[in-house]
Amino acid sequence: MTIYPEILLKKVEKLNWQVIEDCLLIEYNVLIRKGFKTDLVSSTRLFWFVVPPHGNACNAAIVHDYIWRKSLFSRNYCDKIFLELLRLSDIPGWQSYLMWIVVRAFGWMKNNKEK
Numbered sequence: 001m002t003i004y005p006e007i008l009l010k011k012v013e014k015l016n017w018q019v020i021e022d023c024l025l026i027e028y029n030v031l032i033r034k035g036f037k038t039d040l041v042s043s044t045r046l047f048w049f050v051v052p053p054h055g056n057a058c059n060a061a062i063v064h065d066y067i068w069r070k071s072l073f074s075r076n077y078c079d080k081i082f083l084e085l086l087r088l089s090d091i092p093g094w095q096s097y098l099m100w101i102v103v104r105a106f107g108w109m110k111n112n113k114e115k
Helices: 058-069 076-089 094-111
Strands: 007-014 016-020 023-025 031-032
Touching: 031 058, 058 076, 076 094
Parallel strands: none
Antiparallel strands: 007 016, 023 031
16 A cells, blocks of 8 residues: 555556555545546646646546545535645646636536446
8 A cells, every 4th residue: 555645556548547556645534446547637738738637736636536536525625635735746836726726617527426
């Protein structure tokens, strides 16, 4: 088992990755299970210069994907955790806030929650 921010992944498709070892996020008592699939940072190519699909924001995006798809918390709280984790990464403040705004504004469009 790893401890966040270390999340072990393997690439399974062109833009999709899979967690290969359970990862514990101690601060929120969340265990990201081995086998969870993610597309890392979901953003269109048009915005990759501001919100790249890979990089320092990936771990925060994986946590957000997991807690939202598994319905562990409300959407608002999932988004708040995402912003907090972005701020703890090496992401500039303006970029963290912009990514949070995009998640708040468009997160409802990606309806891929797992039960």
